Amino acid sequence: MLTGKGGVGRTSVAAAMALAAAKQGKKVLIAEVGEPDVDFSPLGAIFGRNTLPKEPVSLAPGVSGVMVWSRMGHERFLRMVLPIPALVKAALRSGALRRMLDAAPSLNELGVFYHMLSLVRPSSSTGKSDFDLFIVDLPATGHALGMAHLPENILGIIPSGPIHRAMREGMSVFFNAEESAMYVVTLPELLPVTECVELLDSLESTEMPIGGVIVNKVHLDTFSDEERAELAPIFANRRLFGETRFLGLGKVEQALTLLNERVDAPILRLPEFVGEGMELAEKMAETFDGKVSQ
Numbered sequence: 001m002l003t004g005k006g007g008v009g010r011t012s013v014a015a016a017m018a019l020a021a022a023k024q025g026k027k028v029l030i031a032e033v034g035e036p037d038v039d040f041s042p043l044g045a046i047f048g049r050n051t052l053p054k055e056p057v058s059l060a061p062g063v064s065g066v067m068v069w070s071r072m073g074h075e076r077f078l079r080m081v082l083p084i085p086a087l088v089k090a091a092l093r094s095g096a097l098r099r100m101l102d103a104a105p106s107l108n109e110l111g112v113f114y115h116m117l118s119l120v121r122p123s124s125s126t127g128k129s130d131f132d133l134f135i136v137d138l139p140a141t142g143h144a145l146g147m148a149h150l151p152e153n154i155l156g157i158i159p160s161g162p163i164h165r166a167m168r169e170g171m172s173v174f175f176n177a178e179e180s181a182m183y184v185v186t187l188p189e190l191l192p193v194t195e196c197v198e199l200l201d202s203l204e205s206t207e208m209p210i211g212g213v214i215v216n217k218v219h220l221d222t223f224s225d226e227e228r229a230e231l232a233p234i235f236a237n238r239r240l241f242g243e244t245r246f247l248g249l250g251k252v253e254q255a256l257t258l259l260n261e262r263v264d265a266p267i268l269r270l271p272e273f274v275g276e277g278m279e280l281a282e283k284m285a286e287t288f289d290g291k292v293s294q
Contacts, residue, residue: 001136001174002214003144004185005195009216013185013270014137015046016284022062023285026132029056029119031068033112033139041067043137046277056119056130066119068136070111077114077166106153109146110163117170141199144182148206151175171207181211186259188218188252188269197262212266213259219272221249 002017004010011032018030032043032052044052047059052067059065120134138144151171158164174180182203186196196213203210223231223246235243259267273283 001138001144001147001180001182002185003138003141003182003199005192006140008185008187008192010185011042011137012046012280012284013214013216014135015043015278015281017288018063018133018135019060019281019285020288021133021135022060026062027130028063028133028135029066029131030059030063030135030137031066031116031119032137033068033143035069046281048278064131068112068115068119070108070115073111073113073115073118074107076118077111077162080162080166106146106150109143109150110154110167112143113147113150113170113174114166117166117173120173141195144184144199144208145202147174148182148203148208151207175207175209177209181209183211183214185214185216188215188255190251190255190258193255193259197259200263200265210265212268213263215256215259215267215269217272218256218269219245219249219252221252223249 002010002014014030018028021028030043032041034041034052038051040050041052044050044059044065047063047065049059049065052065054067054069054072056064056066116134116136120129120131122128123130138147151167154167155164158167172179184196184199186192200210200213231246234240235246256269270284270287273280275283
């Protein structure tokens with residue numbers, strides 16, 4: 001699961017990880033959490049699609065994509081506990097029930113959780129999952145915290161029954177450090193790094209396994225101390241193209257130093273690439289070569 005504030009390149013990182021894993025011969029399912037009435041999917045756009053469906057569809061060789069939707073999770077759960085399809089349809093037509101499911105944060109997250117679980121469950125015919133790797137692009141940090149706190153919120157009020165059993169089943173996958181992990185994507189800037197550290201501090205009190213931090217768009221600093229000393233007076237007397245980037249390199253090191261001091265989890269730095277969409281994802285995928293399977 002990938003999380004991080006908007007604008008850090010989380011979706012491009014997710015796509016790059018999927019492409020890198022597929023190159024290693026893995027069957028990958030990549031998911032975006034969203035709503036069916038939204039007519040644009042940032043993840044889908046990378047692979048040349050305006051939207052993603054609620055069932056897996058091929059996006060690239062070895063890579064399938066899907067939109068994870070809370071209501072789909074609710075529907076699949078109801079199908080499991082209500083064997084009569086007519087009862088499921090009647091329940092989902094209830095305006096009061098839909099409003100309750102949408103209004104209660106834990107129930108909304110539970111729907112997303114159950115849809116995710118249904119996508120990775122072993123096939124009844126083979127006894128194994130259809131995919132080797134499942135990558136979820138979580139929309140910003142709030143969903144990550146909601147997902148991380150879901151077990152304590154649900155199991156604390158539902159001590160038994162089908163919801164309890166589904167939560168326990170999902171925890172054996174998504175809260176199992178041997179099976180799953182949460183990665184935080186950030187930028188090498190003080191504000192995003194500070195928010196990243198705060199998120200990781202909040203996740204410490206949960207059972208969510210932390211895989212590490214991915215720092216996107218790390219600018220390569222090729223200047224020596226002597227070169228900086230020579231350039232400083234020039235920048236002090238005139239405005240020059242590239243000044244903002246040059247002066248910002250020091251702030252990048254500040255942010256990375258803070259991250260190294262405050263975070264115990266592995267930190268992966270991604271360089272800044274030129275491009276967008278699939279071109280950008282393919283360049284980033286080369287950086288992940290050999291790392292995704294680990």
